[in-house]
Amino acid sequence: MKVFNSDVIIVGSGIAGLMAAELLSFHKNVIIITKSDVSHSNSMMAQGGIAAVIDQEDDWRDHFLDTLRAGCHYNNEDVTELLVKQGATMIEKLETLGVQFDKGKDGTYLLGQEGAHLKRRILHAGGDATGKELTTRLITRVKQHVTIHDHTDARDLMVENGQCYGVVCLDKYQQPVRYFAPHVVLATGGAGQLYSVTSNHSTITGDGMALAYRAGARLADMEFVQFHPTMLVKNGRGAGLVSEAVRGEGARLVTEDGQLLMEGKHELGDLAPRDVVARVIFQRILKNEKVFLDIRSIHDFQKKFPSVSSLCVKAGIQLENGLIPIAPGAHFMMGGVETNAQGKTSLDGLYAIGEVANTGVHGANRLASNSLLEGVVFANELARTILHTEETVRQTKVMPIVCQDMSTVQELPTINEIQEIMSKWVGIVRTKENLLKAIRWFEKYKSLIQSNQYYQISSEQHVIRNMLTIGYLIAASALCRKESRGSHYRIDYPLSSDHCLLQTVFCSIHKGEPYVLNKKGFVSNFVI
Incomplete structure (x- = not known):
């Protein structure tokens, strides 16, 4: 049986895991385990952008209040304050890592606006390919310093007396492997594939949460599953995500006969919180009505939203008609493995960051474009914590794995x-x-x-x-x-x-x- 020893094991390769690996790699031996290719993650698919208080007319308190309103005041306010205050700092850090955010000819950031944000504070990179730009940049850097074991399936955590000390895996050859480390980090994303229509990558099946649950770690707020209102649909199945930024630029939700769907439904209209918009659309779909995004008011749509345009072309949607067929789809888990602001779980040695974690920052409903921000902010907090933690050398015995025959189930x-x-x-x-x-x-x-x-x-x-x-x-x-x-x-x-x-x-x-x-x-x- 193969055995690997490391300072830090990170399970998952989205923006949170990659950012943590980047920040830790110059001081610690880090191994990333991912069940598919390292580039397969929800982060790679994120279109909307990353929310941060950059503009002089904006204030962290405004971002804080928008986050609380979207989360129905169920948020952990202390951790939410940390999140929004760190926005500008993390944008600077990402830029030092080589990320180039979109700017105008005068050199100022091109800030977008999305649902439930009362101000323009969404930064983009590569138009509507922000997640891809950030993730690709981090992968390029991390590969230089970090060992990546892709196509490696994390089966269970190794825990003894309330302490996690490693992960049991199957490698790409279906051979058992054990990874030992004093710090095990879950960064596996959410669970969108539990639903028929979802924006999530096909690999996002709740694995990290299930690992933590079987190990005895505490999970919280699992009932809070966000449905994105505007999934591109073709023949009743999801065909990709239509970013909320499209509505931020003026697109309107309409019925087949041209009725404005959100008229009189919420004071923010088409930019109401996602849960509100998703329910309004869902009620129409229950009546066998079709719902569309009317994009005819957006000048140079294909230039501003190349990723969405590509999805539409691939699905056979004629953009010239100005109407994109949409339906709600599972998008984001607010619940997950319960952690503090530094990513610590209820088990010593086990951490969780990104969507798999439940810090309380999102409350009952995540504010648009706070997810990429969450990933980098809490990766940074985690890295600082691990770098300042005295490690206890643990003597481990490599015991054979006793597998139960599946015929018993x-x-x-x-x-x-x-x-x-x-x-x-x-x-x-x-x-x-x-x-x-x-x-x-x-x-x-x-x-x-x-x-x-x-x-x-x-x-x-x-x-x-x-x-x-x-x-x-x-x-x-x-x-x-x-x-x-x-x-x-x-x-x-x-x-x-x-x-x-x-x-x-x-x-x-x-x-x-x-x-x-x-x-x-x-x-x-x-x-x-």
Whole structure:
């Protein structure tokens, strides 16, 4: 069996993991593990940009308040303040790493505006290819200093007495490998592929959250799944993301007969928070109506939005008509592995950054373009923490991995079946009845979900196991929250005018069993 020892193991290759590797690599031995190619991540696909207070007419307090409003005041305010205050500093740091943000002829940043931002503060690189520009630049740098093991499947974390000390993997040849390190960092992204229509890369299946759950780490706010309002659709399936920046430049949501969809629905109209816009579109689609983005008011659309234009051409959409067919799709997880501002989880030696983590900065609904910002800010915080942490040398024995035969587990569902269950019963609009249907379906696989045994299974079976785990946790958490807030909409608990001020229970997940944790910290067993 192969064994690797390192100072830091990073699982995942999105912007958070790459940024952490870059900042740590000059002082620590770092290995990146990624289950596909290093360039395959949601970060690479991010179109909108990165939010930061750069303009003299802007202020971190404005960005802070916009973030809280979008998050329905469920945010961790201290960590949110840290996030927005670090924006300008991180832009400077990215530029020193070679990232070139779009600027006008006078040398000033071209700042865009997106949903729920009251000011123009979105920086772009390469037009609508910001994520690609940032990620590509970081990959180029990281490859010079960091060992990257791609096509390596992280199967489980190694934990003893509440301390994580490594990762069990299968390499590209399907051979078992163990990685030992005093610092293990999860940077695996979210779980968008649990749904039929999603903006997420095909590899984003909730793996890091499932690893942490099986290891006994605490997860929180799993019910909060953001649906992006404007996924390009073709024949009922997602065909790519249409950036919110398109609406920021003047595109309007319209019905097939030309009716302005968001007229009178919200004071910000087409730039209302994503959860609001997604629900309005969803209600029309339920009535078998089609919804479009009207882009006819945007001058030089193809020049301003080359990535979106390319998606449309690939899907056979005629841009000359000025109408792009759209529908909501799973986009971002606000919940995840519970961490502090430095990425520390409830297990010693285990960290989480980026979308896999739940720091509380996004509350119940992420503000547009705060995700790339989150990735670099908390990668920076993590790196500083690790560099100032005294490492305890741990004696480890390389014990053989005892794998359970897969025949002991009942036949697994397909990925499509899981997606259908999640989309139908744990989607944009939820009810107790439907959530219970989903939970009972997932409970058929409870022994596999809650087991911490190693299984001799294929990569696809491993992905299905992870998807079953996270699907169950999302459904159980959604049943816990008896209110509508942000991205979590319960039709049996309608939104009230003061819903953003409610301070009710939220659901955390720990060691294989759901718990309800209220604001005073009282924990009680959750019974379905």
